[in-house]
Structures are given as structure tokens and as C-alpha cells.
Amino acid sequence: MLDNFPRGTICIEDIEFGMTRSLRKVITDRDIELFAEVSTDRNPVHLDESYAQDTIFQGRIAHGMLTAGLISAVIGEQLPGHGTVYLGQTLKFLAPVRPGDLVLAEVTVTDIIHAKRRVALECKCTVGDTVVLKGDAMVLAPSRKFD
Template sequence: MKEELTYDEMQVGDTTTFGKTISESDVYAFAGITGDFNPMHVNEQIAKESMFKGRIAHGMISAGIISTTMTKAMHGGTPIYCSQELKFKAPVRIGDTITCTATIIEKIPEKHRLILSTVVTNQDGVVVTDGKAVMLKK
């Protein structure tokens, strides 16, 4: 999707992406902001003994990447992120580069809404988070 599309120009099938490498400081900052200090995120020793064999990032960090991608797709005006369905499919590890691809799957002009598929993959192409979002464009 072109970076400067207006709502009227946006069409079903248009996509936009955003990616970020997840750092240890991202995980600790998120834990501090949310109060989620689950040992799976902040305690290497406990996390090593888990099914993941090491620390993983909070799933909601990948949801935050989706939010950024959605805002990027809706330039100008005041886009409102109305809802998001999420399925966490695989862990995100510190050092992973995750990329969200948002694709318009439905446009509802009379309500100024877009329905988008949101897929977050890691650097190996593994889907880590899958979902669907609704955006309102005023």
C-alpha cells in the first residue's frame, strides 16, 4: 500500500508492513509499563525450565507492532483502532525481528471502516501472531 493513500483510495487487497527487532530492553520496558513480570519474560533460569527453553517476549508486544502497522496504513485524519482479534501461534524471542503485514480484506464505506487481516511473522517466516482488525477512518 502506498504510504499516502486516502481512505477513498484504499482498496481490498492493499497491504502495509512494519517490523522491529525485539530487544531485552523492550521486554523490560513492557513489563514495567504493564506490571507483567511473568518469569517467562524476565527470569532466564525459570524460563529455561519451561517448554520454551528460554525467555520469550510478551505476546502483546506483537500486538503493539500490529497497532503501529495499522496507524501506518491510515495516514491523515484521525484513524481509530476499533478492535483486534489475536491468536498467538509461536513465541517471540529476544533478538527476533518481527514484521506485521496488514491487508485490507473488507471496506465498509458507509461506516468509514476497514477490516484488515493482521499477520505477524518472525525473521524465519514463522507466523507468531495472527488476527483481524477493524479501523475507523474519519
């Protein structure tokens, strides 16, 4: 399952308070394996079912930063989109994401500082009705004006 919205760029001049964009993705075993390879985070709670059964999660979970990466995808591909520069991000992990879970990643504009091209975003990921991650981001948005 892919994005709900087209990819591209929304320039600072067109961003509005409350604007929201999202994507949906099923987290697969392959996603977890690839993330472990790229990040070098091979914690067995992500990769070894028998090990993970004996943890508080009682089974394998996805890396938290894999889920957070979906927020990055919405910001970098949709809102504001191509040309956006991350300035900061806070994250709070509230529940595990498991292989096979359908994650909805959403960002919503909460503040716009036009003079500095900055946009504040509320970020969250849900699996069904459960919020699994929430936080805030500050980004530098692209502009049609060349400074």
C-alpha cells in the first residue's frame, strides 16, 4: 500500500496551518532485515523470533527508527516534499510495530515561520487505533523565491 497523496513539493508560499499528509506501509520481514543491514543494528529482538519471545514484547518487533523513517518519507516526499531540509525531530515510541503491521504515518502543519522558511510539524504513526510513535519536527521548506 502506498501514499494517500502525490509525491512532490509544496513550497512555503503554499503551506497552510492544519495541512496534513500521510502514507501507509505494511512492515515486512525484508524491511526489518534491510534496516538491520543498513543501520548495523542487529539487536536480536528485531531478527530472532526465539530470542524475542523471551522479551517484554513476546515476539519480534521492527526497529523504532524504521517506523520513524516513515515520518521522514512523508516530510521528504509530500509535506513539504522535495527540497525540504530537516532541522530537528523529537520522537516518543509508545508501542511496538511488528512484522505484518500496517503503519499509517501522518504529519500535520502546526506552525509556519515564513521569514525563515520554517515549518513545524506534528508527527505520528499508528497501527490500527494504537499510536505507536509521536513527535514533532522542524523543517526548512523549499521556496519558489531564490534568496
